[in-house]
Amino acid sequence: xxxxxxxxxxxxxxxxxxxxxxxxxxxxxxxxxxxxxxxxxxxxxxxxxxxxxxxxxxxxxxxxxxxxxxxxxxxxxxxxxxxxxxxxxxxxxxxxxxxxxxxxxxxxxxxxxxxxxxxxxxxxxxxxxxxxxxxxxxxxxxxxxxxxxxxxxxxxxxxxxxxxxxxxxxxxxxxxxxxxxxxxxxxxxxxxxxxxxxx
Amino acid sequence: xxxxxxxxxxxxxxxxxxxxxxxxxxxxxxxxxxxxxxxxxxxxxxxxxxxxxxxxxxxxxxxxxxxxxxxxxxxxxxxxxxxxxxxxxxxxxxxxxxxxxxxxxxxxxxxxxxxxxxxxxxxxxxxxxxxxxxxxxxxxxxxxxxxxxxxxxxxxxxxxxxxxxxxxxxxxxxxxxxxxxxxxxxxxxxxxxxxxxxx
Amino acid sequence: xxxxxxxxxxxxxxxxxxxxxxxxxxxxxxxxxxxxxxxxxxxxxxxxxxxxxxxxxxxxxxxxxxxxxxxxxxxxxxxxxxxxxxxxxxxxxxxxxxxxxxxxxxxxxxxxxxxxxxxxxxxxxxxxxxxxxxxxxxxxxxxxxxxxxxxxxxxxxxxxxxxxxxxxxxxxxxxxxxxxxxxxxxxxxxxxxxxxxxx
Amino acid sequence: xxxxxxxxxxxxxxxxxxxxxxxxxxxxxxxxxxxxxxxxxxxxxxxxxxxxxxxxxxxxxxxxxxxxxxxxxxxxxxxxxxxxxxxxxxxxxxxxxxxxxxxxxxxxxxxxxxxxxxxxxxxxxxxxxxxxxxxxxxxxxxxxxxxxxxxxxxxxxxxxxxxxxxxxxxxxxxxxxxxxxxxxxxxxxxxxxxxxxxx
Numbered sequence: 001x002x003x004x005x006x007x008x009x010x011x012x013x014x015x016x017x018x019x020x021x022x023x024x025x026x027x028x029x030x031x032x033x034x035x036x037x038x039x040x041x042x043x044x045x046x047x048x049x050x051x052x053x054x055x056x057x058x059x060x061x062x063x064x065x066x067x068x069x070x071x072x073x074x075x076x077x078x079x080x081x082x083x084x085x086x087x088x089x090x091x092x093x094x095x096x097x098x099x100x101x102x103x104x105x106x107x108x109x110x111x112x113x114x115x116x117x118x119x120x121x122x123x124x125x126x127x128x129x130x131x132x133x134x135x136x137x138x139x140x141x142x143x144x145x146x147x148x149x150x151x152x153x154x155x156x157x158x159x160x161x162x163x164x165x166x167x168x169x170x171x172x173x174x175x176x177x178x179x180x181x182x183x184x185x186x187x188x189x190x191x192x193x194x195x196x197x198x199x
Numbered sequence: 200x201x202x203x204x205x206x207x208x209x210x211x212x213x214x215x216x217x218x219x220x221x222x223x224x225x226x227x228x229x230x231x232x233x234x235x236x237x238x239x240x241x242x243x244x245x246x247x248x249x250x251x252x253x254x255x256x257x258x259x260x261x262x263x264x265x266x267x268x269x270x271x272x273x274x275x276x277x278x279x280x281x282x283x284x285x286x287x288x289x290x291x292x293x294x295x296x297x298x299x300x301x302x303x304x305x306x307x308x309x310x311x312x313x314x315x316x317x318x319x320x321x322x323x324x325x326x327x328x329x330x331x332x333x334x335x336x337x338x339x340x341x342x343x344x345x346x347x348x349x350x351x352x353x354x355x356x357x358x359x360x361x362x363x364x365x366x367x368x369x370x371x372x373x374x375x376x377x378x379x380x381x382x383x384x385x386x387x388x389x390x391x392x393x394x395x396x397x398x
Numbered sequence: 399x400x401x402x403x404x405x406x407x408x409x410x411x412x413x414x415x416x417x418x419x420x421x422x423x424x425x426x427x428x429x430x431x432x433x434x435x436x437x438x439x440x441x442x443x444x445x446x447x448x449x450x451x452x453x454x455x456x457x458x459x460x461x462x463x464x465x466x467x468x469x470x471x472x473x474x475x476x477x478x479x480x481x482x483x484x485x486x487x488x489x490x491x492x493x494x495x496x497x498x499x500x501x502x503x504x505x506x507x508x509x510x511x512x513x514x515x516x517x518x519x520x521x522x523x524x525x526x527x528x529x530x531x532x533x534x535x536x537x538x539x540x541x542x543x544x545x546x547x548x549x550x551x552x553x554x555x556x557x558x559x560x561x562x563x564x565x566x567x568x569x570x571x572x573x574x575x576x577x578x579x580x581x582x583x584x585x586x587x588x589x590x591x592x593x594x595x596x597x
Numbered sequence: 598x599x600x601x602x603x604x605x606x607x608x609x610x611x612x613x614x615x616x617x618x619x620x621x622x623x624x625x626x627x628x629x630x631x632x633x634x635x636x637x638x639x640x641x642x643x644x645x646x647x648x649x650x651x652x653x654x655x656x657x658x659x660x661x662x663x664x665x666x667x668x669x670x671x672x673x674x675x676x677x678x679x680x681x682x683x684x685x686x687x688x689x690x691x692x693x694x695x696x697x698x699x700x701x702x703x704x705x706x707x708x709x710x711x712x713x714x715x716x717x718x719x720x721x722x723x724x725x726x727x728x729x730x731x732x733x734x735x736x737x738x739x740x741x742x743x744x745x746x747x748x749x750x751x752x753x754x755x756x757x758x759x760x761x762x763x764x765x766x767x768x769x770x771x772x773x774x775x776x777x778x779x780x781x782x783x784x785x786x787x788x789x790x791x792x793x794x795x796x
Contacts, residue, residue: 007209010604206408
């Protein structure tokens with residue numbers, strides 16, 4: 001299961017690069033044109049960070065797993081479906097950045113896709129715990145700690161999808177913030193700063 | 200064998216996303232245009248589900264395998280050939296949805312591709328069993344149970360290819376139904392419903 | 399080394415599908431147009447078979463290997479370079495099929511690419527044997543048998559490149575024949591036929 | 598971590614091939630036109646060699662690792678981000694080769710990307726050593742030797758980025774030289790030559 005899943009995570013995140021279009025060499029001010037493409041870069045960054053964050057959660061789950069049953073494999077396939085389709089709303093997000101009405105659609109579809117990725121990650125985990133597929137080597141405290149990390153993110157995504165209907169650009173900024181918050185180890189950074197400024 | 204095979208399954212299913220085209224931002228009614236693309240989404244879904252189902256069968260086979268001989272590796276390559284080529288008839292299916300004559304061709308080619316994927320999965324399995332490449336740890340009952348799952352699907356595909364010659368759209372709906380039937384664990388869902396409504 | 403190598407083999411063979419172009423739905427006779435694309439299908443088939451054959455040889459080598467040194471890893475990278483570039487001459491082959499002069503160039507570049515893939519596979523193997531990186535569990539007879547399979551193919555490729563300068567289409571047919579000869583287990587088929595027709 | 602990372606390295610290096618465009622068959626002098634594309638081939642070669650070199654360093658690190666903590670996984674994701682994005686400046690490099698002003702931008706962005714790949718490889722390694730994530734089986738001498746290989750390359754990249762601002766084409770040649778220097782085992786070649794010409 002892991003090689004196939006990791007393959008899909010890796011390919012979906014790498015295929016995103018095909019959306020970055022290089023302006024033709026004949027364009028008068030190439031530097032300016034490249035900078036104007038910042039919405040595309042931002043969409044790329046948000047999607048890469050989101051797939052990265054989903055992969056982190058997924059690899060924790062597969063590490064905790066003792067064995068897989070046939071339903072778990074199928075739930076995993078549905079999760080991978082939503083991972084593999086993410087380049088499409090990412091492309092929409094980049095394409096519709098300067099068109100207010102189209103942007104609302106793009107941001108909503110994008111948010112639903114992120115919600116589906118995180119939702120099925122959560123379902124996968126709850127199923128594994130409920131069916132005792134998680135290795136007994138893991139303490140109950142560890143299992144609970146991981147559960148309490150996964151679930152609140154769902155409520156956040158629902159909230160941001162709502163915000164996106166009113167203010168699409170704010171929602172994109174929030175999606176980036178969520179993904180960066182998970183990827184960048186803020187607590188470790190804060191600890192480091194404290195230690196340096198400490199006695 | 201597994202890393203290479205899983206790689207091809209993962210890439211073929213993820214490359215499908217490149218077929219989903221985003222309408223230009225200048226299009227008057229973007230939302231409407233996106234909804235009109237439903238045949239493309241459907242074709243994407245059917246192909247993802249079919250590759251997912253083929254991967255499930257393939258991963259059961261590789262798990263049962265004790266060792267591989269050189270003929271098995273070659274049969275596996277032929278199977279992977281038909282997996283890797285599936286994005287092409289998927290693209291045809293999406294492109295020819297509104298053109299009756301072309302659609303018949305697309306649905307037939309698509310069906311033959313699905314038949315080839317399932318047929319070579321079956322051949323791979325029968326070869327492994329016949330040559331005693333299957334691990335002795337598996338009970339004969341398990342082996343027979345898996346065989347009895349693989350083979351009837353071939354007859355179904357032949358039947359649906361025939362239906363597709365007369366009613367192409369019905370055939371597409373049936374291909375989706377077959378793939379969903381394999382991926383969604385219906386029996387588990389029914390069991391769950393029964394238990395909840397039970398005493 | 400194996401996950402990275404298998405990944406490149408898998409991606410190079412799957413990316414080939416992007417070259418298969420679906421004629422527009424508005425084309426008068428879609429079926430006819432699809433059949434006219436047979437040179438593209440042929441080029442796809444030859445390249446998939448060649449990568450498959452190269453992967454077979456590569457997976458035998460990695461199985462025989464006991465350990466890798468830094469030079470072996472680098473030789474492997476050069477081999478992977480030529481594998482990953484193969485979709486380019488494949489595309490040339492398909493594009494230039496009906497243009498005699500361009501076709502000669504395409505077939506020659508294609509042949510040189512196949513020669514490089516097979517040549518570096520051979521170099522990789524000879525290096526591993528010379529540096530005693532091959533596991534001692536393998537009998538010397540096995541090692542010699544594999545060597546005697548790898549090397550003659552190089553002479554064949556040089557010969558077919560020469561033929562391609564005079565008769566490009568004959569060379570393509572020969573490349574297909576070579577790849578199929580390696581992939582299809584003819585000896586097993588002949589043995590099967592003999593046994594069935596035997597006493 | 599390894600399957601996902603190796604997947605991204607493999608896909609990023611193989612996707613580069615999509616940038617190699619085949620001139621239309623109707624072009625008068627196809628051979629000439631193919632030769633004129635040498636900047637694209639060069640950019641492809643430099644990027645493949647650079648990703649190959651980064652993968653070599655990365656696989657040494659994962660081999661030395663005893664375990665991973667959550668910060669290491671995140672640092673690894675940032676590294677993979679810069680690997681997966683490399684096809685974009687590669688494309689820029691090829692596109693802007695004949696336009697002096699645009700080329701300066703392309704070479705600088707490309708250099709910064711290479712610096713980021715090598716910088717995060719170095720950070721990953723230093724973090725692993727500092728946090729004692731490196732297996733105790735490795736001698737301190739080995740660890741120091743690898744460190745002393747990684748770090749000087751950063752200074753080199755900073756220098757070449759500076760050169761690129763003045764003479765972009767020289768910088769590209771230097772990037773190629775660096776990557777080839779790491780990939781081709783020169784010391785082994787020199788040793789071989791010495792031995793042959795020796796007594």
